[in-house]
Amino acid sequence: MPSALFAALSGLQAHENWISVIGNNLSNANTPGYKSARAVFSDQFSQTLRYASLPSGSLGGRNPMQLGLGVQLSDIGRDFNQGALASTGRTFDLALNGRGHFMVSDGANTLYTRVGTFGLDATSRLVDQRTGFRVLGLNGQPINLDTTSLFPPTQTSQISFAGNLPATITGPLSQVLTASTALKQGTSATLSGSVNTNSFTVPVGQTWTMEVIVDGGAPQTVSLAGQAAPYTALDIANAINAQTTGVTAVDNGGAVQISTDRTGQARTLKVVSGVSGQDLASLTGLSLSQVSGTESTATLSTALNDLPTNLVDYQPGDVIEIAGVDTDGTSVLASFVYGAGNDGTTVSDLLNFIDNAFPNATPSFDATTGQFSIRADQTGATGLSLTLSDQSGAGSTDWPQHSLITTTAGAGPDKTTTSIEVFDSAGTSHTVSLTFERQDDGSWNVIPSSADGTVSGLVTGLRFNANGSIASLPATSSFSVQFPGQSAQSVSVDFGTPGLFDGVTQFGQGASVFADFQDGYGVGELSNMAVNSDGDIQGFYTNGQIQVLGELGIASFVNDNGLREVGDNLWAETPNSGVRTVSKGAQGKAGQVNGGALEGSNVSVAEEFVRLIEAQRGFQANARVITTTNEVLAELVNLV
Numbered sequence: 001m002p003s004a005l006f007a008a009l010s011g012l013q014a015h016e017n018w019i020s021v022i023g024n025n026l027s028n029a030n031t032p033g034y035k036s037a038r039a040v041f042s043d044q045f046s047q048t049l050r051y052a053s054l055p056s057g058s059l060g061g062r063n064p065m066q067l068g069l070g071v072q073l074s075d076i077g078r079d080f081n082q083g084a085l086a087s088t089g090r091t092f093d094l095a096l097n098g099r100g101h102f103m104v105s106d107g108a109n110t111l112y113t114r115v116g117t118f119g120l121d122a123t124s125r126l127v128d129q130r131t132g133f134r135v136l137g138l139n140g141q142p143i144n145l146d147t148t149s150l151f152p153p154t155q156t157s158q159i160s161f162a163g164n165l166p167a168t169i170t171g172p173l174s175q176v177l178t179a180s181t182a183l184k185q186g187t188s189a190t191l192s193g194s195v196n197t198n199s200f201t202v203p204v205g206q207t208w209t210m211e212v213i214v215d216g217g218a219p220q221t222v223s224l225a226g227q228a229a230p231y232t233a234l235d236i237a238n239a240i241n242a243q244t245t246g247v248t249a250v251d252n253g254g255a256v257q258i259s260t261d262r263t264g265q266a267r268t269l270k271v272v273s274g275v276s277g278q279d280l281a282s283l284t285g286l287s288l289s290q291v292s293g294t295e296s297t298a299t300l301s302t303a304l305n306d307l308p309t310n311l312v313d314y315q316p317g318d319v320i321e322i323a324g325v326d327t328d329g330t331s332v333l334a335s336f337v338y339g340a341g342n343d344g345t346t347v348s349d350l351l352n353f354i355d356n357a358f359p360n361a362t363p364s365f366d367a368t369t370g371q372f373s374i375r376a377d378q379t380g381a382t383g384l385s386l387t388l389s390d391q392s393g394a395g396s397t398d399w400p401q402h403s404l405i406t407t408t409a410g411a412g413p414d415k416t417t418t419s420i421e422v423f424d425s426a427g428t429s430h431t432v433s434l435t436f437e438r439q440d441d442g443s444w445n446v447i448p449s450s451a452d453g454t455v456s457g458l459v460t461g462l463r464f465n466a467n468g469s470i471a472s473l474p475a476t477s478s479f480s481v482q483f484p485g486q487s488a489q490s491v492s493v494d495f496g497t498p499g500l501f502d503g504v505t506q507f508g509q510g511a512s513v514f515a516d517f518q519d520g521y522g523v524g525e526l527s528n529m530a531v532n533s534d535g536d537i538q539g540f541y542t543n544g545q546i547q548v549l550g551e552l553g554i555a556s557f558v559n560d561n562g563l564r565e566v567g568d569n570l571w572a573e574t575p576n577s578g579v580r581t582v583s584k585g586a587q588g589k590a591g592q593v594n595g596g597a598l599e600g601s602n603v604s605v606a607e608e609f610v611r612l613i614e615a616q617r618g619f620q621a622n623a624r625v626i627t628t629t630n631e632v633l634a635e636l637v638n639l640v
Contacts, residue, residue: 003047003067003069004625004629005626005629006069006070007068007069007070007071007625008070008622008623008625008626008629009070009622009626010044010069010070010071010072011070011071011618011619011621011622011625012619012622012623012626013073014039014041014071014072014073014618015615015616015618015619015622016619017039017073018039018041018073018611018615018618019612019615019616019619021037021038021039021076022039022608022611022612022615024037025037025603025608026603026605026608026612028601028603029601029603029605029608030600030601031569031601032115032117032569032598032599032600032601033083033113033114033115033569033598033599033600033601034083034569034601034602034603035078035079035080035081035083035114035601035602036078036079036601036602036603036604036608037076037077037078037079038076038077038078038079039073039075039076040073040074040075040076040077041071041072041073041074042071042072042074043068043070043071043072044068044069044070044071044072045069046066046067046068046069047066047067047069048064048065048066048067049065049066049067050062050064050065051064052064077561078560078561078563078565079602080099080560080561081602082097082098082599082602083114083599083600083601083602084599084600084602085097085594085597085598085599085600086597086598086599086600087596087597088596088597088598089596090596091528091529091530091531091595091596092116092117092118092119092120092126092531092595093116093117093118093595093596093597093598094116094118094531094552094593094594094595094597094598095114095116095593095594095597095598095599096114096116096554096585096590096591096592096593096594096599097591097592097594098586098589098590098591098592099556099560099589099590099591100554100555100556100583100585100589100590100591101113101114101554101555101556101557101571102114102115102116102118102135102552102554102555103135103136103140103553103554103555103582104128104131104133104134104135104136104570105133105134105136105142106131106133107134109572110136110140110573111133111566111570111571111572112555112563112570112571112572112573112580113128113568113569113570113571114569114599115130115569115598115599116598117129117130117598118135120145120147123144124144124145124146124147124148125142125143125144125145126142126143126144126145126537126550130568130569131568131570133570135552136553137550137551137552137553138535138551138552138553138582138583138584139551139553140553140582143537143550143551143552144550145529145537145539145549145550146549147526147529147539147549148526149526150523150524150525151523151524151525151526151541151543151545151547152427152523153423153425153426153427153520153521153522153523153524153543154423154427154519154520154521155422155423155424155425155489155520156422156423156424156489156491156518156519156520157489157490157491157492157519157520158491158492158493158494158517158518158519159420159422159432159434159491159492159493159494159515159517159518160493160494160495160503160515160516160517160518161418161434161493161494161495161496161503161504161513161514161515161516162496162503162504162513162514162516163418163504163505163511163512163513163514163516164504164505164506164507164509164510164511164512164513165416165436165438165444165464165504165505165506165511165513166414166416166506166507166508166509166510166511167464167468167506167507167508168508169414169438169442170411170414171379171380171411171412171413171414171438172379172380172411172412172413172414172438172439172440173379173408173409173410173411174375174376174377174378174379174380174408174410175327175375175376175381175382175384175406175408175409175410176373176374176375176376176406176407176408177373177374177375177384177385177386177404177405177406177407178371178372178373178404178405178407179371179372179373179402179403179404180401180402180403180404180405181371181401181402182297182298182369182370182371183297183298183302183307183347183370183371183372183402184264184295184296184297184298184307184308184309184370185263185295185296185297185298185299185302185303185306185307185308186263186264186265186267186293186294186295186296186306186307186308187263187264187293187294187295187306188259188260188261188262188263188267188269188293189259189260189267189268189269189291189292189293190257190258190259190260190269190291190293191257191258191259191269191271191286191287191291192252192255192256192257192258192286193233193252193255193256193257193284193285193286194255194285194286194287195255195256195283195284195285196233196252196253196254196255196285197254198232198233198251198254198255199230199231199232200230200231200232200233200235200236200283200284201230201231202224202225202226202227202231202283203226204226204227204228205226206225206226206278207223207224207225207226207278208223208224208226208274208278208279208280208283209221209222209223209224209274209275209278209279209280210222210271210272210273210274210279210280210281210286211271211272211274212240212244212247212258212269212270212271212272213268213269213270213271213272213290214244214245214246214247214260214268214269215246215260215262215266215267215268216268217246219272220243220244220245221243222239222240222243222244222280223243223280224236224239224280232251233251233252233254233255233256233284234251236249236256236280236284237249237250237251237256237257240256240258246260246261246262247259247260247261247269248261255284255285256284256285256286258271258286260293261312261313262293262308262310262311263293263295263306263307263308263310264293264294264295264308264309265292265293265294265295265308266293266308267292267293267308268290268291268292268293269290269291269292270288270289270290270291271286271287271288272288273288293308295308297367297368297369297370298347298370299347299367300346300347300348300351300365300367301346301347301348302346302347303345303346304338304345304346304347304350304397305345305395307397309397309398309399309401309402310395310396310397310398311396311397311398312394312395312396313395314338314345314393314394314395314396314397315338315339315393315394315395316338316339316340316341316342317337317338317339317342317392317393318337318338318339318390318392318393318394318395319335319336319337319338319390319391319392319393320335320336320338320350320388320389320390320391320397320399321333321334321335321336321388321389321390321391322334322335322336322353322354322357322386322387322388323386323387323388323389324358324384324385324386324387325383325384325385326358326359326360326361326384327358327360327361327376327377327378327382327383327384328360328382329383330360332357332358332386334353334356334357335391336349336350336353338393338395347365347372348365351363351364351365351372354374354386358374358384358386360376360377360378361374361375361376361377361384362374362375362377363375373404373407374386374404375408376410379410379411379412379413379440380410380411380412381409381410381411381412382410384410385404386404387399387403387404388402413437413438413439414437414438414511415435415436415437415438416435416436416511416513417433417434417435417436418433418434418436418513418514418515419431419432419433419434419515420432420434420515420518421518422481422491422518422520423518423520423521423522424483424486424489425486425487425489426485426486427521427522427523427543428483428522429522430450430452430453430483431450431451431452432448432449432450432453432455432481432491433448433449433450434446434447434448434449434493434515435447435448435449436462436511436513439460442463443460443461443462443463444462444463445458445459445460445461445462446458446459446460446462446474446493447459448479448481448491450481450483452483452484453481453482453483453484454481454482455479455480455481456479456480456481456488457476457478457479457480458479459474459476459477459478459479459493460474460475460476461473461474461475462474462495462504464505464506465499468501468505468506468507469498469499469500469501469505470495470496470497470498470499470500470503470504470505471498472498473495473498474495477492477493477494477495478490478491478492478493479491479493521543521544521545522543523543524541524542524543524544524545525541525542526539526540526541527540527541527542528540529549530595531552531593531595532593532595533585533586533592533593533594534551534584534585534586534587534593535551535552535553535554535584535585535586535593536548536550536551536552536584537549537550537551537552551584552584552585552593553582553583553584554582554583554584554585554587554590554591554593555580555581555582555590556580556581556583556588556589556590556591557573557577557578557579557580557581558577558578558579559576559577559578560577562574562575562576562577562578563577564577
C-alpha cells in the first residue's frame with residue numbers, strides 16, 4: 001500500500017509541474033520571441049519482485065517481474081521553431097527569420113535574444129530598450145552609430161545619357177536651287193520633197209503656189225512665178241525662206257526640205273496644196289500630211305540650240321548672262337559667250353561656266369529627270385540665287401521657263417540641349433548644359449557649356465547604325481570644366497554600348513535625349529536609418545548616399561536547446577549549447593534580419609489547452625489512486 005501512495009504522489013507532483021509549464025506557455029502567448037516549453041515524463045525506479053531466468057531442462061525461461069514506484073519530470077525542453085513576424089514600422093525593431101540570436105552585453109556577460117527591441121541611447125549607442133544592455137556587432141564589440149558626421153562631397157567625374165536623337169535630318173542642310181522644268185533635247189518638224197531632180201519647171205506666164213502652216217498658225221502662201229529656165233531645189237528653198245517665217249528650207253540632195261526653226265514635240269508643220277495644175281507642193285513632192293517634232297530628256301552633250309525652249313538659234317558671239325548671289329553674299333554677274341571657240345555650245349559647257357562663276361556653290365545635272373540645280377557648298381541659310389537671260393545677239397531661249405527655285409532651304413544643324421546638375425570638389429552644385437549637334441556627315445558632336453564655369457573640350461563623332469543603335473563612340477569621350485576657386489575636373493560621358501540600345505538611340509521619333517546619371521554629390525546630413533537583411537545598419541543621407549554605420553552580429557549555436565533562459569527573453573551559453581558562431585545575417589543558420597518587425601511567440605494556444613486537459617485528467621487520476629488507497633487502508637484498520 002505505501003508504494004501505491006508514493007507512486008500516486010509522484011504522479012501528482014509530475015502533473016503539477018506539467019500544468020506549471022503549460023501555464024507559463026499560455027502566460028507568454030503574446031510575449032515577443034518567446035519559445036514554448038514542453039514537459040517530458042519518465043518512470044522512476046522499479047522494485048524487482050522476480051528476476052529473469054534462463055530456460056533449463058523441461059522448464060522454460062521466465063521474464064522479470066517488477067513493480068513500478070512512480071513517475072518523474074525528466075525534461076523541460078524548448079521549441080525553437082520560427083514564430084510569426086509582425087510588422088511594427090519602427091526602425092530598430094528587428095526580427096530574425098532563422099535560427100540565429102542577437103547578441104547583447106551587460107558589460108560583463110554576453111547574452112542572446114531573439115527579440116530585437118533596440119534603440120539609440122543619448123550617446124548614439126545601440127541598446128536593448130528592455131534591459132539597457134548594449135547590442136554587439138559583428139566584431140563582438142558594442143555598436144556605436146555616428147549620427148552627427150556629414151557625408152563628404154564627391155566631384156562629378158562621369159555623366160551618362162539616355163533617350164533619342166532624331167533620325168530625320170532637318171539640318172544641317174545646304175541650300176539647293178533647282179530648275180522648275182526639265183531640259184529637253186528636241187528635233188524639228190520636217191517635210192522632205194520626194195522629187196530630187198534638182199530641176200523644177202514652172203511655165204512662163206503661170207504662178208505656182210502652196211501654203212505652209214507652222215505650229216497650227218495662219219497659213220503662209222509661197223508662190224513661184226514661171227520662167228524659161230527650170231528652178232533648182234535651192235531656188236525653191238530660198239523662195240520659201242523669203243516668203244515664210246518659223247521654218248527654214250534647204251536643198252537636200254536635189255530635193256526641197258522644210259524644217260521648223262524650233263524643236264520639240266509641240267512643233268508641227270503642214271503644207272497645203274495650191275491650185276490644181278499649178279501646185280508647188282506636188283511639183284516638189286512635199287507630203288500634205290502634218291508632221292511633228294520630237295523631244296527627250298536632255299543630256300550634258302545636248303546643244304543649247306536643240307532645247308525645245310530655244311526660241312532663236314544662238315550664233316557665235318551671242319551672250320547669255322549669268323546673274324545671282326553666291327553663298328557668301330557676293331554678287332555674281334558673268335557673260336557666257338556662245339560659240340565653239342568661245343565658252344561653248346552645250347548644256348555641259350553652260351554648267352561648267354556657272355560652276356566657275358559661283359566659287360562657293362556647285363551646279364549639277366540629273367540625267368534621269370533632265371533638271372539642273374546648284375547646291376551651296378556650305379550648310380545653313382544662305383542667299384544663293386541664280387538667273388539666266390539673253391543679253392546680246394539674235395539667239396534666245398525661254399530661260400524664265402527654266403527659272404531656278406529653292407527646293408531645299410539651307411538650314412543650320414539639328415540641335416537638342418539637355419542639362420544636368422554637377423558638383424565640384426567642395427560639393428557645390430553647378431549646372432552644365434550639353435548640346436547635341438548633327439554634323440554634315442550625319443555624326444553628332446556634344447558641346448558642353450556652363451554659365452558659371454569654364455568648359456573646354458568637344459566630344460565629336462557619335463555615330464549610329466541604320467537600326468538606331470550606336471555604331472561607334474567618340475574617340476575622346478570627356479571634357480574639362482573649371483569652376484571658380486576650384487581646380488579643373490575631367491568629366492567623362494557615356495552614351496551606351498555600340499550595337500545595343502542601352503543608352504542613346506537614333507530613331508525616327510523626335511529628340512528626347514537627356515542626362516540620366518552623374519556620379520557626383522554634395523555634402524549630406526543623416527536623414528534616416530534602416531537595417532537590411534544582412535544586419536547592416538544603413539544611414540541614408542540628404543545627398544542621396546547610403547553608408548553602413550554598423551553591422552549586427554548574429555550568433556548561432558549547434559544546440560539551441562542547450563541555452564539557458566535567464567529572463568527578459570535573454571539566453572546564456574551553457575556547456576551543452578556548443579560554441580557560438582558569429583556571422584552577418586542571411587548566412588547559414590544565422591537567419592535573415594527583418595527591420596521594422598518583431599518575432600511573435602510560437603505558443604499554440606489551442607495545443608496548450610489540449611495539453612492542459614490531459615494534465616488535469618492525469619492529476620485527477622493520481623488523486624483518485626490516493627483516495628482509493630486511503631479507503632483500503634481504512635478497511636484494514638477496521639479489521640482490528
